[in-house]
Structures are given as C-alpha cells and as structure tokens.
Amino acid sequence: MLKAVILIGGPQKGTRFRPLSFEVPKPLFPVAGVPMLQHHIEACAKVPNMKEILLIGFYQPNEELTRFLFTSQQEFKITIRYLQEYAALGTGGGLYHFRDQILSGGPQAFFVLNADVCSEFPLPEMLAFHQEHGDPSSLVILGTTANRTQSLNYGCIVENEETNEVLHYVEKPGTFVSDIINCGIYLFTPDIFQHIAGVFQKNQQDILLEEPANGWHRAAAIRLEQDIFTALAGQGKLYVYKTLSFWSQIKSAGSAIYASRLYLNRYHITHPERLACNQDGGYFILTVFHVQQPPLIAIPTSLCPQLGPNVSIGTGVTIGAGVRVRESIILHGASLQDHCCVLNCIVGWDSTIGKWARVEGTPSDPNPNDPYAKIDSETLFRDSKLTPSITILGCNVTIPSEVIILNSIVLPHKDLNRSFKNQIIL
C-alpha cells in the first residue's frame, strides 16, 4: 500500500505571490484552471494502490481549504487529510511530527511532493525505478537537468552515472556543482524516519543548551535537503530518477502563468474537456485556452474577442466585444470591457478593466533557445527598482477606460484614475 504527502508550507511562505496570496493560500491558486494542488492530487490518485493523501503545512484550516479537500475527495475517490504543524517545522520536520499518521496502515512507501512545483509527476516511473535500484529501503529523488547558472537556485545532485546513486548533494550551492537538480518530488520508505530521528535528537540536545527566548524554546526545523540528503549521499541509500518531462517551480505569479502554459499544452491529451472550443462561446481561439464556464459573451461575431494562447478564464467572467487576451489568467468574476487588451497579466477576482484600456506585463519565460533553461523567479526589486514582470491586479481592482497599466502590481480594492508604469500601487 502507498501514501502521498504534499508539503504545502504556510502563510509566511509564498510572499512572491502577493497580493494574490492575500485572498487564497498559494497552493490553492488556480493554475491551468484548477487549484495548483489539484494537479498533484490527481497524479497521486492515479497511482495503483494509493490509499491516502496527506497535506502537511502550517496554514490555519479555513473554509476554502476544507471545501477543496471535500470536493477533491469526492472527485478522486481517495482519502485526503490536512495535518497542521504548530509552527514551520521544515520540509523534514513536518513529516517527522506526523510520522504515526503517515505510517498508519503500514505503507511500504510514500511519495513526498513540494506543492509549489508543476510537473507531469512521473510517479509510476519512480516506483518502477525504485524496484530496480538499490536495496528496498533506498530513497528516490526526482531530478531534472538545468543549465549551469540556474542550477545554483536548486538542490544539486552528483550521481554515479551507471547506478544513479546520489554521491553528493548540495542545496543551492554558491558555485557550480552539478546540472542535475532536485525537483522536490521524492519516493521514501518508512526508513526515512530513522534518519530524521537522528537529526531530531541532535536538534533537541542543541535546543536544551540554548537560553529560551521569552521562556520558550524555538521549534527546530528539519530540512530534508540540508539535514538528510546531504548526509545520506554517497552511502548507497539515495538514488536519482531523472525525468525528461516538463517541470517547473511555481514561486512567483509570473511562474504561475508559465506553469499554466505547461499544463494547458498537455490538456489536449490529459483533459480535452477542460479546453474551450470555438463553437461553444463564439470566440476566436488562437491556440488552447481554458474556460471554467463559457464567458458571458453576446456580441456580433465580427467583434469576437481574441483569447489565447495560454489564457485561463475563471467562472462568471464577462468579456466584451473586441477584447484581446493572451498569456494571462483571468480570475472569477472579472469583467473585461469592450476592446480592452490584456497581455501577460493576472486579473484578480471581481476586477474590472475599462473599455480600450491596455493592461500589460513583461513575461519572464525561460530562454527558448536553451532546452534546460528554467523560469527565473526574480525578486521583486533589482537595483532598488521594480523588476519588470507580469502585471498583477489584486481582487476588486477597477481600471478606467483608455489607460495603460504596464509592469505593475495593483493591490486589492484599488480604483485607479490614470495610467501607471513600473509601479506597485498600494
């Protein structure tokens, strides 16, 4: 029997997702039209013999999360539970804290997935690889190839090319170590807990030697990457399965648009029903895009909106005549009035873009000429200037007619009265 754990982090994480993460926890933000986590859950639920999926994080359970768990359980017909850490315990600490829940029922192995990645999730392939490599208690990391410069932003793996054993592991090294990077997707056996227990004991001893702050001892985080993988590398216990299929991190709002594109490109095989087609709504589709419900369009075909490529439209969105949208996510309840143009944007829930307005951002797509390039999840500021990036409208923002909003982030509930460029509008 198998289980899966998804590490969803908590509210202090996902800061590069603001202001969108004010409204919805980052793991529930829609990517290719469904909550980011749903892609993980769907992949796990398809693995034969999968009994349970556990989400571990330090979010306060709220109505949205509860509703998502309820509908996902019904849709995928599998038990899904949320286990809340009392503090940020780290990628290994949360697993250790809930080890009894993970081990209940006696799974012979379990997957662990970072919530903030998009992937084809080659989980059955990882299982087959595990059976062929090393002893039954060995652990498997999913790896992919990155270019030399970008590899420094990830966990880097040096492998034995014949056996795929991990010989050396360095998390986000300062200088080049290897172009094989950790995808944040693992297959563990219950033996992992012996290794985490060793680190836990050591941390406890260190903590007891420390002066408590305000009468409290801090909760020591345990990081799978630095505390466990680095120590296990070279001991015949850790293996890397390299995938050639798509994979990307989702750290910033810009990377959510890129991840949306990666999933949408697969939808004609995996979910054709999620793609809009011409006849339904009477709009031109330049390439695939996703609509949750046909948008409300009632206009002569000569003024058909042009939607796509890579556009995802939430429920209850209103789209006027002659609207142009590409490379964007339009969240539910938004209204795009006649002839407005939306490029490389996330338009927040219930926002309105006035007639003939142009709302545009700058994509941060990976270099198309480099097969191993990954998306750069830039910091917000570079040289004390806002890095040009996609434009984000928080929820319930109003953009008047005939203005231009370029490379800007607009906080929720703003009613703008003029054009803006390269600004955060508070």
Ligand SMILES: Nc1nc2c(ncn2[C@@H]2O[C@H](COP(=O)(O)OP(=O)(O)O[C@H]3O[C@H](CO)[C@@H](O)[C@H](O)[C@@H]3O)[C@@H](O)[C@H]2O)c(=O)[nH]1
């Ligand atoms: N439950 C829980 N989850 C956590 C915690 N801290 C982080 N996470 C979750 O664990 C995942 C990893 O988050 P980070 O710690 O921010 O690491 P990272 O910079 O994304 O790097 C990791 O992922 C890369 C691939 O995307 C890897 O290349 C890298 O080695 C590392 O594993 C995310 O899904 C995050 O929500 C925690 O204390 N508790």
